[in-house]
Amino acid sequence: MNCIIIDDDTFYIEFLKNYCKKVNIEVKAVYQNSVIALQEISKLSDCDVVFLDIHMPDISGFDILKNKPNTQIVILSADDANAIKAFDYNVVDYLQKPFEFERFMRAINRVQERIKPAITTEQQTPAEEKEVSTNQNISSIFVNVNKKLIKLNIEDVYAVEAKGDYVLIKLDDKDNLIVHSTLKRIKEKLPLHIFTQVHRSYIVNLKKIVDIEDSTIVVNRDVIPISKGNRASLMAKLDILN
Amino acid sequence: MPIKVLFITNNESLKSSIHEVLKNNLGIKYLIIDNFELLTSEIKDNNYTHVISCNKINDALLKNYSNGITVPILALINETETAENSTFKTAKLPLTYTTLFSFLSKTPILAYGTLESYAMNDPEFITQVKGLIIEEFEANFKEMPQLIINKDLTEIKSKTHQMVSKFALLEMNDSFELSKEIDLNILDEPEKQLQNMAYLLVDIEIALTQLK
Numbered sequence: 001m002n003c004i005i006i007d008d009d010t011f012y013i014e015f016l017k018n019y020c021k022k023v024n025i026e027v028k029a030v031y032q033n034s035v036i037a038l039q040e041i042s043k044l045s046d047c048d049v050v051f052l053d054i055h056m057p058d059i060s061g062f063d064i065l066k067n068k069p070n071t072q073i074v075i076l077s078a079d080d081a082n083a084i085k086a087f088d089y090n091v092v093d094y095l096q097k098p099f100e101f102e103r104f105m106r107a108i109n110r111v112q113e114r115i116k117p118a119i120t121t122e123q124q125t126p127a128e129e130k131e132v133s134t135n136q137n138i139s140s141i142f143v144n145v146n147k148k149l150i151k152l153n154i155e156d157v158y159a160v161e162a163k164g165d166y167v168l169i170k171l172d173d174k175d176n177l178i179v180h181s182t183l184k185r186i187k188e189k190l191p192l193h194i195f196t197q198v199h200r201s202y203i204v205n206l207k208k209i210v211d212i213e214d215s216t217i218v219v220n221r222d223v224i225p226i227s228k229g230n231r232a233s234l235m236a237k238l239d240i241l242n
Numbered sequence: 243m244p245i246k247v248l249f250i251t252n253n254e255s256l257k258s259s260i261h262e263v264l265k266n267n268l269g270i271k272y273l274i275i276d277n278f279e280l281l282t283s284e285i286k287d288n289n290y291t292h293v294i295s296c297n298k299i300n301d302a303l304l305k306n307y308s309n310g311i312t313v314p315i316l317a318l319i320n321e322t323e324t325a326e327n328s329t330f331k332t333a334k335l336p337l338t339y340t341t342l343f344s345f346l347s348k349t350p351i352l353a354y355g356t357l358e359s360y361a362m363n364d365p366e367f368i369t370q371v372k373g374l375i376i377e378e379f380e381a382n383f384k385e386m387p388q389l390i391i392n393k394d395l396t397e398i399k400s401k402t403h404q405m406v407s408k409f410a411l412l413e414m415n416d417s418f419e420l421s422k423e424i425d426l427n428i429l430d431e432p433e434k435q436l437q438n439m440a441y442l443l444v445d446i447e448i449a450l451t452q453l454k
Contacts (some may be wrong), residue, residue: 009404011374015360018367055403078407079422097407100360 001112002026004044005222006037006064007053007076012097016051019104034059038067045070049092049111061089065089072111141189143179150177154194158208158220160186162201170222173210198226198234206237244291244420244441245346245448246271248284251296251411257306263339269440270346278303285311292346294318295337304329316345346444347451352412360411375408375454383446390436398439399428405446412453 003025005016013030020027028047031037034056036046041064042051050069054061054077059073062085073091075082079132083094092114093107142149159170162183169177169186179186187195187203197203198217202224210218217224217234226234247270249260257274264270275284277297284290293315304315315330318337331348334342354368361367382401389398403425409418420442428435 007371011371011378011404011408014370014374018364018370022362055400057400078403078425098356098360098411123445 001048001049001108002028003049004029004031004047004212005051006031006034006056006061007051008032008034008056008184009053012053012076015098016104019101023102023108034061034064038064041069042066047071048115049074049108051076051095053077054086054093062086062089065091072114074107075112090219118234138189138191143177143181145177145179152177154191155207157195158205159222159224160190160195160203170220172220193237195238196230196234198224198230200227209238244269244271244438245444246290247275247292247294247342247346248281248290249274249296250276250278250299253275253296256296256335259337263337263342264285267339267440267444268437269442269444271441275331278306282448285313292316292349294337294342294345295330296337299330299364314345314349343447343451346447349448350419350452351417351445351448352414352452354412357411357412371411372453375412376450377403378408379441379446379453383443383450386443390439393432393436395428395432398436399425402428402439402442412444412449414449417419417442417449420445 001024003016003020005013005027006018007013007030010032013032017027017030029043031040034053035058049072051074052061052064054075056062059182061077062082065073065086066089073089073095074231075086075091076097077083077086077094078097080094080096086094092110095103095107138154140151140153143152144150152171156171156174157169158172160183161168161170165180165182166178166180167183169179172179183197183201183203187197190203194207195203195205204217204224205221208219212218212226212234215226217226230239249257249272251257251274252262259272260272264272273284273288273290275281278295278299281293285293291313293313294317295315296318299315299317317330317332318335318341319332320335331345333345357371358368361371382405386398386401389401402421406418406421406425409415409421420438424435424438424442428439
């Protein structure tokens with residue numbers, strides 16, 4: 001793991017360097033001047049986490065946050081007055097100075113939790129793309145229902161739900177099918193430019209989505225949960241007019 | 243809590259020398275009373291933190307007037323006098339700023355428990371962070387008087403803001419609260435907070451003596 005420190009206070013730069021050293025976190029860069037940090041904002045994405053002080057002369061930590069650095073951010077501040085505002089920028093944690101090593105480690109653990117899903121998504125992306133290219137022209141598949149292979153028109157499927165050792169394939173204007181399979185195996189067969197996983201138990205047909213809220217999605221007339229980890233990839237696949 | 247010194251003397255020349263010594267330090271509040279009769283009420287009612295007596299003093303006299311008061315007491319004595327006491331400190335006249343400050347800085351205003359714990363009881367780390375605090379306090383102690391004269395509120399706010407957490411680390415609770423007040427309010431009520439800054443500078447000066 002590595003980090004960048006942006007703080008005009010030498011004391012906390014040294015403090016953080018010491019804490020980082022104790023847990024083998026590499027300090028890739030230190031910016032004592034927030035103006036330079038903002039000028040070089042693209043470099044921030046090269047690290048796992050940025051420790052960002054809020055109160056700095058000329059350019060505050062919020063000015064840097066407004067420019068959406070593409071990395072995890074842990075805020076440093078001598079007071080808690082800006083905590084709520086900071087979390088609006090989706091920061092990982094807010095360390096009030098002075099902070100103990102244990103508190104620092106809690107922040108690091110939170111960063112690691114956030115990084116994990118990102119790595120998983122990145123690792124999955126090439127495989128998903130490969131699947132898209134393999135499956136994108138498929139219009140039907142055969143599924144085994146009561147020892148009988150039944151042809152399933154892909155366009156008729158609006159959602160697939162995991163049910164233990166089975167999956168429930170939900171169909172437009174037809175009876176749903178229960179198939180002895182897993183969501184993962186079904187997903188491998190479906191064209192991923194039409195279908196996407198929105199939750200560990202649900203795959204949905206993008207063409208059948210009626211509306212989307214924060215944590216749920218309506219597909220046909222079913223309300224289906226969306227997990228936080230899958231929300232971004234769902235939104236990326238939709239054509240959204242901003 | 244700002245340093246407040248209660249002087250006791252009925253000697254007009256000594257009163258003048260006290261005013262002279264303190265004329266350039268706006269961070270030390272003081273009052274001169276003629277005798278011991280008002281000692282207890284002044285300390286209790288006005289929160290004096292130190293007493294300096296230029297009048298003759300002894301344990302019996304103090305016992306009569308101090309009435310359970312525990313603030314540090316300094317007796318200033320003539321060159322020819324000898325100290326005969328057990329409950330107060332003594333120094334030779336004349337009063338100088340060095341004598342005064344040496345007395346004020348003997349009362350501990352900081353502790354290292356929090357700093358040591360935050361530095362994980364690592365001696366090297368502790369020395370390093372102590373050194374950084376000393377550096378910062380020394381720079382501020384040197385630069386702040388001119389910033390106060392220039393009423394450079396933004397710069398004072400910025401430097402005070404950085405010191406808040408250092409006061410917390412050094413368990414300087416009164417200075418911590420005072421610095422927070424200055425940081426939060428100096429732009430809205432500059433006169434009051436510039437005076438508070440003068441008080442805080444005395445804390446910094448004492449802290450520097452104790453840190454070194």
